[in-house]
Amino acid sequence: MIQEITVLPGRDKTGELENFSGITLRAGETLSIVGPTGSGKTAFITDIELLAQGDTSTRRHVLINGGEPPEELRYNPAMKPIAMITQNTKCFTDLTAEEFLEIHARARKINERGIIDKTIELANKFTGERIRKETKVTILSGGQTRSLMIADALLIGAAPIILLDEIENAGIFKQEVVRLIQNTGKIVIFVTHDPVIALLTQKRVIMSNGAVRKVIDQNESEVGAAQNLIELDKRVGIIREKIRAGDIITKELISVNFG
Numbered sequence: 001m002i003q004e005i006t007v008l009p010g011r012d013k014t015g016e017l018e019n020f021s022g023i024t025l026r027a028g029e030t031l032s033i034v035g036p037t038g039s040g041k042t043a044f045i046t047d048i049e050l051l052a053q054g055d056t057s058t059r060r061h062v063l064i065n066g067g068e069p070p071e072e073l074r075y076n077p078a079m080k081p082i083a084m085i086t087q088n089t090k091c092f093t094d095l096t097a098e099e100f101l102e103i104h105a106r107a108r109k110i111n112e113r114g115i116i117d118k119t120i121e122l123a124n125k126f127t128g129e130r131i132r133k134e135t136k137v138t139i140l141s142g143g144q145t146r147s148l149m150i151a152d153a154l155l156i157g158a159a160p161i162i163l164l165d166e167i168e169n170a171g172i173f174k175q176e177v178v179r180l181i182q183n184t185g186k187i188v189i190f191v192t193h194d195p196v197i198a199l200l201t202q203k204r205v206i207m208s209n210g211a212v213r214k215v216i217d218q219n220e221s222e223v224g225a226a227q228n229l230i231e232l233d234k235r236v237g238i239i240r241e242k243i244r245a246g247d248i249i250t251k252e253l254i255s256v257n258f259g
């Protein structure tokens with residue numbers, strides 16, 4: 001049973017020791033990783049995916065429940081406690097969305113009634129383009145595929161740790177999603193450029209030059225600020241939808257009061 005995961009410092013791109021004391025995440029906690037392009041965000045979550053033991057380019061160590069993870073957690077795919085979903089996650093099978101989820105649920109011996117509908121419903125909260133049960137997974141769009149994989153990882157998958165690498169461009173993946181994720185008891189880590197996601201996670205890590213530069217705990221005033229940002233974000237969303245629908249955008253629609 002995985003209660004917590006800890007990332008211990010390694011070295012930055014120039015070989016200097018990283019200046020943080022270790023980051024521990026407990027079941028149910030969320031973390032975002034932010035920083036400029038090339039700053040080492042993906043390398044950070046890849047260390048987690050690999051349960052690095054000083055054997056990656058960053059030389060970090062990752063602990064499970066405070067200790068070195070057993071070999072089988074690292075090398076046996078069936079035991080792997082981590083699901084990683086990226087922009088490139090694809091699903092190659094000739095099954096429909098429903099059949100795909102059914103097979104996974106059966107393999108995991110989940111008999112909960114309505115679990116398939118619930119998972120598709122959740123996926124549809126993540127994406128603007130609705131997924132239908134009878135659609136073949138191979139013809140889902142990129143955004144729909146990621147949404148389905150995330151919902152599957154949250155409700156059907158066994159992995160207690162979920163890594164999401166810049167998946168926000170998939171469509172609507174915002175406050176609702178972070179809130180839903182916080183109720184699943186999973187550790188969820190986002191690599192993100194999205195300020196709403198960054199402000200809604202309980203911790204955020206700021207990267208530069210391949211190193212963790214700062215670890216910030218969420219605070220009340222930021223959560224308040226995030227609410228304003230969400231409003232703003234919704235307006236941008238409406239404008240985006242209007243542009244997609246071929247509407248003409250007026251000045252009034254865009255004017256925003258920042259006061």
Ligand SMILES: Nc1ncnc2c1ncn2[C@@H]1O[C@H](COP(=O)(O)OP(=O)(O)OP(=O)(O)O)[C@@H](O)[C@H]1O
Pocket residue numbers: 011012013014035036037038039040041042043044057058209210211
């Ligand atoms: N601590 C490190 N030591 C050595 N190399 C590193 C370190 N951290 C990252 N790198 C390397 O630097 C390059 C850029 O890192 P990475 O892809 O993680 O950046 P990123 O922040 O995810 O960028 P983007 O936002 O463009 O996706 C990669 O080749 C990675 O292997």
